Amino acid sequence: MKLSRFASIVALTVAxxxxxxxxxxxxxxxxxxxxxxxxxxxKNMLEGAEAHAKKRGDYELKAIGxxxxxxxxxxxxxxxxxxxxxxxxxxxxxxDSRAMVAPLKKAMDAGIVVVNFDVSLDEQAKKDAGVDLAFxxxxxxxxxxxxGDALAKDLGNGGKVVILEGNPGADNAAQRKxxxxxxxxxxxxxxxxxxxxxxxxxxxxxVFSTMLTAHPDIQGVLAANxxxxxxxxxxxxxxxxxxxxxxGFDNVPAVAPMLKDGKLLATVDQFxxxxxANAIDxxxxxxxxxxxxEGWVKTDIKLVTKDDVK
Amino acid sequence: MQALEKTQASETIDTRRLTGWSPKVLLRDAGxxxxxxxxxxxxxxxxxxxxxxxxxxNILTQITINLILAVGMTFVILIGGIDLxxxxxxxxxxxxxxxxxxxxxxxxFQAVALATLAAVGTGVVCGFLNGWIxxxxxxxxxxxxxxMLNIARxxxxxxxxxxxxxxxxxxxxxFGSQMIFGIPVVFLIALVLVAIAWFVLSKxxxxxxxxxxxxxxxxxxxxxxxxxxxxxxxxxxxGALVGIAAMVYMARLNxxxxxxxxxxxxxxxxxxxxxxxxxxxxxGTVIGTLLGACITGVLANGLILFGLSDFMRQMxxxxxxxxxxxxxxxxxxxxxx
Numbered sequence: 001m002k003l004s005r006f007a008s009i010v011a012l013t014v015a016x017x018x019x020x021x022x023x024x025x026x027x028x029x030x031x032x033x034x035x036x037x038x039x040x041x042x043k044n045m046l047e048g049a050e051a052h053a054k055k056r057g058d059y060e061l062k063a064i065g066x067x068x069x070x071x072x073x074x075x076x077x078x079x080x081x082x083x084x085x086x087x088x089x090x091x092x093x094x095x096d097s098r099a100m101v102a103p104l105k106k107a108m109d110a111g112i113v114v115v116n117f118d119v120s121l122d123e124q125a126k127k128d129a130g131v132d133l134a135f136x137x138x139x140x141x142x143x144x145x146x147x148g149d150a151l152a153k154d155l156g157n158g159g160k161v162v163i164l165e166g167n168p169g170a171d172n173a174a175q176r177k178x179x180x181x182x183x184x185x186x187x188x189x190x191x192x193x194x195x196x197x198x199x200x201x202x203x204x205x206x207v208f209s210t211m212l213t214a215h216p217d218i219q220g221v222l223a224a225n226x227x228x229x230x231x232x233x234x235x236x237x238x239x240x241x242x243x244x245x246x247x248g249f250d251n252v253p254a255v256a257p258m259l260k261d262g263k264l265l266a267t268v269d270q271f272x273x274x275x276x277a278n279a280i281d282x283x284x285x286x287x288x289x290x291x292x293x294e295g296w297v298k299t300d301i302k303l304v305t306k307d308d309v310k
Numbered sequence: 311m312q313a314l315e316k317t318q319a320s321e322t323i324d325t326r327r328l329t330g331w332s333p334k335v336l337l338r339d340a341g342x343x344x345x346x347x348x349x350x351x352x353x354x355x356x357x358x359x360x361x362x363x364x365x366x367x368n369i370l371t372q373i374t375i376n377l378i379l380a381v382g383m384t385f386v387i388l389i390g391g392i393d394l395x396x397x398x399x400x401x402x403x404x405x406x407x408x409x410x411x412x413x414x415x416x417x418x419f420q421a422v423a424l425a426t427l428a429a430v431g432t433g434v435v436c437g438f439l440n441g442w443i444x445x446x447x448x449x450x451x452x453x454x455x456x457x458m459l460n461i462a463r464x465x466x467x468x469x470x471x472x473x474x475x476x477x478x479x480x481x482x483x484x485f486g487s488q489m490i491f492g493i494p495v496v497f498l499i500a501l502v503l504v505a506i507a508w509f510v511l512s513k514x515x516x517x518x519x520x521x522x523x524x525x526x527x528x529x530x531x532x533x534x535x536x537x538x539x540x541x542x543x544x545x546x547x548x549g550a551l552v553g554i555a556a557m558v559y560m561a562r563l564n565x566x567x568x569x570x571x572x573x574x575x576x577x578x579x580x581x582x583x584x585x586x587x588x589x590x591x592x593x594g595t596v597i598g599t600l601l602g603a604c605i606t607g608v609l610a611n612g613l614i615l616f617g618l619s620d621f622m623r624q625m626x627x628x629x630x631x632x633x634x635x636x637x638x639x640x641x642x643x644x645x646x647x
Contacts, residue, residue: 013318038463038569043472160642168620196620201563202570206372209616212367214357227567234563238371239364254476 004297006029007207025151028287029060031082032282033075035066040252042093045118048091048273049280059284062087063093072096079103089283091276098125105131108203113286115293117279119171121237124195138270140175141182143301144224147247148183150266151220155189155246163210163222164204164228165192173199176249177225193219197228204231212239212251226252226267233263250303259309266305275299300307329356342586342601349605351610363492370497371487371562373607374402377500378555379578379583381507382437383549384599387582388511389523389544389634390591391444391451395458396552399436400571402462403556405431407525408475408566411482418479425560425632430553436462446517451545459575466568471505472566478560486561496558507596520544524591526549544563580627581606584634586641605630 032049035042045064053061061082062085065076070287072095082090083106090107094116101121104114108131152159163180165172177194185189189216192215197204204223212218221244223229229248236244248255251269258264278299286292353360379396387395394539407429413420436458444454488495511517521529523540559567585602587594608629613623 038472040469040473061577175453176412193617200570201567202375202398202559205563206610206616209368209372210365210611213359213362213368213611216359216616230565231563238562252474254474276536 007098008061025060027060028088029062029085030283031078031085031087032061032063032089032280033078033082033090033094033277034063034065034276035093036071041250045093045276046274049276052277052280059280060151061280062215066095071131071143074099076103076118079107081111083107087111089113089115089280091115091117091279091283093283094121097122098302101125102129104133105129106131112179113283115279115283115298117275117288120296122298134297134300135168136282136293136297137275138299138301140270141179142298143249143268144176144179144222144269145182145186146179146301146303147249147266147268148222148307149182149187151222151245151247152183152189155187155220157188158190158213159187159219160192160217162192162208162215164208164219164221164223164232165194165196166199166224166228168196173224174266177200180222180224189220197231199225199227199232201227201234204228205235206231208232210236212241218244221247223248226255228249229267230254230258230266233258236263256309258310259304264304266303269302269304271300271302282287311373323333339595339597339601340603341641342496342584342598346601346608348604349608349612353608353615357612357615360612365611365615367492368463369491369604369607369611370444371494372601372611374496374500375555375562376552376574376581376606377533377557377559377575377603378503379574380497380581380603381500381503381596382551383575383578383582384507384585384587384594384596385511385520385544385547386451387579387587387589388520388591390527391541391543391544392553392579393437393438393440393451393455393545393548394575394591395436395455395462396548397571397574397576398462398466399433399458399549399552400556401568402466403432403437403553404431404559404570405466405470405475405568407553407556408478408560409469411478411560412475420480421479422482426432426553426557429556429613430438432551432552433549434546435545435549435557437552438542440549444545445538445541451474463568472568474565476565478564482561483564486558486634494577496562497544499554499558504555504600505594511596516540516543520591524588524593526592559577577606580631583638584631586634586638588638602634 005041033260034046037043037046049061049063053059063138066074075095079090080103090112091105092100104249108114114133115136116133117136121133126133161184163177194210195207195211197207208221213233223232223246227247229246231244246264247265248267251267255264255267282293282297331341359365383393383396407425410428411425413421440451440455440458441443442447444577486496490498504598511520519530519535519540527537559570581603582599584605585598587598609627612624
């Protein structure tokens with residue numbers, strides 16, 4: 001008796017809730033799935049998307065983030081919630097390039113437009129699941145090549161360099177390392193050592209100081225993100241070495257003074273704050289009946305040097 | 311009856327043999343020192359650059375933050391507790407201190423003094439809460455500090471809106487890499503803290519009661535001492551040291567970010583354990599912790615100079631932690647301390 005009453009209440013609530021969603025959906029709803037919001041880069045990206053939603057005004061934005069970089073369970077739950085809510089499009093920066101394929105397939109099967117940005121889903125995993133999904137995002141390898149070339153140009157042939165890598169196993173870390181290696185090969189640089197500092201300032205500071213002890217003849221440093229580049233610059237300050245050139249990646253605000261006084265030679269801006277907004281535009285175009293996205297839609301990257309800092 | 315209990319209790323908490331007074335304890339620290347010495351000899355012979363003045367000062371700089379955190383952790387582990395929140399607290403203390411440090415138009419000296427006060431104050435409050443909550447409700451500090459790990463990290467993100475604070479006063483920044491006779495000033499600060507901790511733990515009644523709590527909490531209570539006070543004090547000291555470590559972090563790296571310090575608690579615990587302090591409490595010295603921090607620092611540095619891959623390095627660090635605990639087990643059997 002009690003149970004059936006409970007069931008009828010649930011049924012009633014669901015029945016009244018469903019039409020509300022449907023009525024409110026005259027504006028398309030975009031579900032934005034972000035990575036860790038405890039990170040300047042994604043924080044800026046989210047703010048960019050929110051500003052974009054306000055400016056366009058013709059869609060409703062629902063955003064979710066994660067606790068930290070590896071917490072893909074909350075992404076998974078987020079995608080499932082968006083499917084249940086029946087959003088029109090899901091725009092996602094996947095936390096794991098394999099784990100997110102299955103839930104996204106479920107979303108596509110439910111007729112939701114899915115756009116993948118920031119980090120590309122794994123090709124093989126996509127093939128295995130029978131998913132055909134375009135990627136909107138920057139070329140991390142190309143960006144790393146760009147900034148690596150700037151260093152190679154400054155050092156000339158035979159310049160001795162070391163690499164500080166991001167997290168082992170992370171796709172963007174691997175891509176950036178490949179890009180650095182491309183630049184090293186093209187510029188005929190001499191790679192002395194390559195180690196991870198897990199994207200971290202303090203660890204980069206310690207690891208690089210030790211690398212410098214082992215190879216006092218280092219002339220250039222390629223850091224896979226600016227946080228690590230900051231640690232390297234501080235280590236050079238402490239060691240009193242102003243002859244070593246450093247390049248980074250991301251163009252975070254904290255490096256502006258370092259670019260200005262020449263402690264950082266260059267970094268790469270991949271316009272993180274516009275990246276989510278860009279992907280949303282692409283998704284809305286498809287929702288409005290535009291052609292399906294295909295392959296890799298590359299977004300802008302730009303080399304940032306002293307000249308770009310006012 | 312009560313008088314009898316009291317005598318028994320004071321016997322149990324006569325912990326002189328545990329606190330650096332007896333030859334046996336000195337022998338134990340000497341054993342860890344010997345392990346450190348062997349490592350140094352090994353790396354000196356095996357690599358070209360290990361035993362150079364520059365590299366030594368690098369190692370000292372690199373272990374400073376971990377050493378300060380580990381000194382605080384020693385207090386907590388000695389009473390049989392654990393503090394999992396120090397990494398998050400480091401970030402929280404740093405962003406609070408960093409916010410004060412970047413107040414515009416404040417004279418450098420005042421800014422640094424106020425920032426230190428703010429950072430240490432933040433650590434003290436968090437540490438006090440850790441101790442008080444676990445003592446008042448009789449909860450395992452493992453769980454309470456796991457809660458604080460999340461609270462402090464969330465607070466750090468909330469305060470900064472997840473943004474990095476940078477551009478500290480140049481003279482403060484320069485202080486972070488200052489040397490005296492090739493020894494980093496920040497390391498000397500850590501050494502002073504070690505000396506103070508050593509004095510407090512081995513020469514004061516307060517310190518001996520901390521050992522007593524780790525050995526036999528009930529006995530200390532029956533002897534008429536407030537467990538609450540000593541537990542809260544141990545965690546509060548750990549918190550204050552986190553605040554100091556946060557200032558050192560900012561002086562060294564010139565940034566304060568809410569995502570720094572992830573996993574630092576584990577490095578601090580490793581240094582304490584390698585230094586021969588028992589996770590069960592009541593046994594260990596802060597000199598051991600100093601040696602433990604040196605061992606982890608020398609390993610991290612030496613293995614890079616050796617050209618070992620990052621992954622091998624991580625594995626070896628793990629092996630050393632386990633070895634240290636196994637050796638400790640035998641040492642306990644052989645020497646009785």
